[in-house]
Amino acid sequence: MLDVATASHRRLLLVDPCSACLELQTRLSNAGWEVITATLDHMGQSPCDLGMLRLQPAHVADLDRLKRTLNQTGIQWVVAVPRELLEHPGVAQFIAEWFLDYHTLPFDDSRIHIALGRACGMARLRRRYQQQAWPSEELFLGNSDEALALRNLVTRVAPTDSPVMIRGESGSGKELVAHGLHAGSRRKNAVFVAVNCGAIPEHLIQSELFGHEKGAFTGAHQRKIGRIESANGGTLFLDEIGDLPLEMQANLLRFLQEMQIERVGGTQSISVDVRVLAATHVDLEKAVSEGRFREDLYYRLNVLEVRTAPLRERQADIVPMATHFAQLYTAETGYRPRNFSSEAISAMLHHNWPGNARELANRVRRGMVLAEGREIEAVDLGLASAAEPEVESLQTWVLRAERQALHAAINHFPNNMMQVARQLEISRPTLYRLLHKHHIR
Template sequence: MLEPAPQRRLLIVDPCDDCLRLLPGLRSAGWDVHGCTLGSALEHPCDVGLLRLQASHLRHPEAVKDMIKRSNTEWIAVLSAEELRMQNVGDFVCEWFFDFHTLPFDVSRVQVTLGRAFGMARLRGKGAIKVDEPEHELLGESRPIRELRKLLGKLAPTESPVLIRGESGTGKELVARTLHRQSHRREKPFIAINCGAIPEHLIQSELFGHEKGAFTGAHQRKLGRIEAAHDGTLFLDEVGDLPLELQANLLRFLQEKHIERVGGSQPIPVDVRVLAATHVDLEKAIEHGRFREDLYYRLNVLQVVTAPLRDRHGDLSMLANHFSHFYSLETGRRPRTFSDNALAAMGRHDWPGNVRELANRVRRGLVLAEGRQIEAQDLGLQVVEQEDQPLGTLEDYKHRAERQALCDVLNRHSDNLSIAAKVLGVSRPTFYRLLHKHQIR
């Protein structure tokens, strides 16, 4: 015996008399219908929303925008003929609503629109990510990111220094913040300093602080970043850019656990856990005399390596959707999904700037997109034409095609590998064997 289909939840916000007359037909069609005001809409979870869009909403649209962004579902606008003629109403409705209806209702069309909106809401909901929960900051389910989360769980409770290595844009500071947040120092300060972004003549004062009158312009005592991190975590980003003189001072602090402010003579005990990050090859820097070997061994007690985005194909679409939601708040536009063309272009791009580059391209795409989806050209990407690809042996072509097929299917179905395997027409064991063969995930 077949189980009855679950009820679909419909929320009607600021319902009018015409909306209320729809209720019997909607309920008989399987909709669980509730009504409320705009102010309380977020208190009522729903699968589809119907909003009686009035002139007051159009004059002050921020409340409507905020409600739609936070509800994570599809909304249908209901307008009268007069409201439809208001200035800019077309742009507003096209930007923020799945569809619209004018009064009086065409009941059959309403039923069809609600069904389509319900389907679209279900698709959007599958890729939804709760971005406000700290444990979801290291997003992704590819093998490199899963192994990274596992490693950080082991390293976080220790007191040992950690050296975080990886290309620019791979999230080294995010790793450092995760280590701090999962440590027993989580309630204490996390102080970050970019060693390559501070003028050389100010780094000494920034790290160690100074006493009043230590130099011209030092009108009062200043605590340095190391002292400010007392009992917490000190993160030295791009530590490879630290001048040699400061490397000696940092080494002395790591050995003796105290500092002296510039212009001072009293040792000040400081208890911090030191995390350092770099994208440069420190071993080569040591060979060329640009980095102290003894400091290297002090910082490199434990080591974490962040994977480049090109090795995390299965995470591309998840990260892109995350940034689409995140930057929609900044751009004032509704989060957009990505067209097949855009997903294919992202899968073929090498991402030299890694996650930071992806975030910037999605941010740009949100601003430039004219349709309901972000296209490849909005991201500044192009699908590689066949004639632009280098020639090779037949085996080379087979290898590239096999790998590209895996990357393409992971871009769309990274959350369900069973479906990914079915799309390619292979069994799950074969699918996992192919992933291992091509070193994906």
Template structure:
């Protein structure tokens, strides 16, 4: 029996009613999209869907370019319907090869294409299940663990494995890669998840205060100690203690921490009572620990106590397609910070995202996207909005992306030169005003409002 409530996005200029009826009979809810804008509206949900792209209805090249972002959506399984000989066109051949699970050439039997779309939909559902298995638990904080590249899948598998034990974990990686998020994920998957997760940045606390922050103190232990204070280690009893930037821990505190790890007991400053504390320790740093030990800045015996299990955080520049995935995720998350509605990232912005080295990793990406959301003046975030304009020309882009970016730029310059007068801009570009409106619409550059008295848009 066919599953109910499957969603089909049928992109066509000429609806085949018999084909739609076949889909309805097989349990599909058909939504027809006659343009790129209609397709984007139909794709607002992240739920799995089937997609039928009717290329035989002859979309023009600008509409095909505008449809391309819809075809990249990972939650839709696309199948193309083509006219005889249409696959001889290199642009359409690349489109089908890059984004479609299958294609069928007319004339075709309706059951055949319904089966093909059903297969594409099934593959999308299977992929979504694999991603769910690889996903860590939900997280709070400035960023979230988002990714589907092999490096992140390996990280998610490591998180699941180490969460099942109680051994100390050492998380290494560059600044901004999400070491604390990984530590939270381990805690939330462990048997200690109902107990506290306590974090302390060993490099952010002055040396003379670090001992009291870690171990606490009794009333009268020093000037200003008017009452007892519980330290971070004791506050994490039963849960997880996260020691961030452990490489910056002073040698004096390293000795005290080593003694706690060996004995499982602490003494508050100014106290004489030995207190048993049960915590799981996760530590992290961005520095080269082997070099720190060789230079005498970090005790080797403490390092080996902390580094029973090790996890390496991948830098953002090594995460490939995840860079764009993260950027879009952050746009959705912080979209409300902007003063106008954004449609996404321009082609030059995508190129710059992939070409930039990201020394600040995910933290830098979040900051650049948030700033661009506020500062952007167009409907798309550009490389200039991300302050990465100098990384566009040398970035690897497809011919379609380069053509789209160049076309947008020429139109924008013409409109600026003529102060938004569509007729004058169209004349300079050598096209009709109707064609200019259509180009603006296909590029998502603005909502189209015809000038008073202009009746030609009805064509």
């Protein structure tokens, strides 16, 4: 049994609990745990240390959706699974990749209490590492002029409370800049809440941002705290702000002007103290001119501006970043550390990186898994080796063929130009023109 004193501050989120899970909830509560239950569709972001999901056949039927949902919570997970589901194709691999631990039903009381305590401790360690790791993340690696300028700008802008607009291509590290701004601010010990404005369905976005009261609409069975309110005292990061619908832009502008919100279905104004960061990869100035983005909201958000450089403009940082990713993914992939071969380095330096740092991370992860030799090769990264010859133009091949044919015919008939022309099936004037063209005697 868990020690009540050590478990008093442990918080567990039980998702789609079965009857055995609910019995476990009672025993955990008696042991000092704070246990919250929720359905998969309504759990949102959680303040809990650890989550436990009761895996069901319906979940297995759409694992991609389940992965997205788990990833959005920002917490670590364990899973309770019926033994028969472990035999289902893909389930064992899914559990190994996404969960700290798993428990087959029915629960073994002595094992589950100890294992949950250990998993909770591990989840806290991982969260602490993630919160402290931002300065060494891939965005801030390297010594290129662009990397140094970005690092210096983030350092200067972070201590202020002014809104910041982060501009840059997809995959170029805009969210990492947001984390850096938060970590360098006076709010660094408070919450950081990220919202992808382009990923929330339009009919849900007002409730997600502002929250709702119980009974505000069909399905609103309990009060929901919105993302803005949950960021109180900390930093609110609005990613892909250019995808926010016009109606919601008006509501967001009102919040930025008054720093107050009203939950959907509520009548009480709630004051919220947050620093707002926004990011976009679209041309907001063009969106404003075309009427797709409010000009007044643009100026409210674009008080300070930070731009991330695409990876193709930071060539000196590519190898240090790739090395960082290789070290980062060593534990995840379970493969021993490998260096990059000279051909792989050359291929990375010649690649245009349309997906920026995100593409580099994905290719390195692929290379870690596929590499069979002592080093990661270009082919493991899915890149053509820079040492491979480029395909030559058709004109180059035609000129080479003409020159070879002329030399072969002249060697066969060294002193008879008439025979050479006849052998090549061309006229003598054409032969002399080709000889002059290729500088042959």
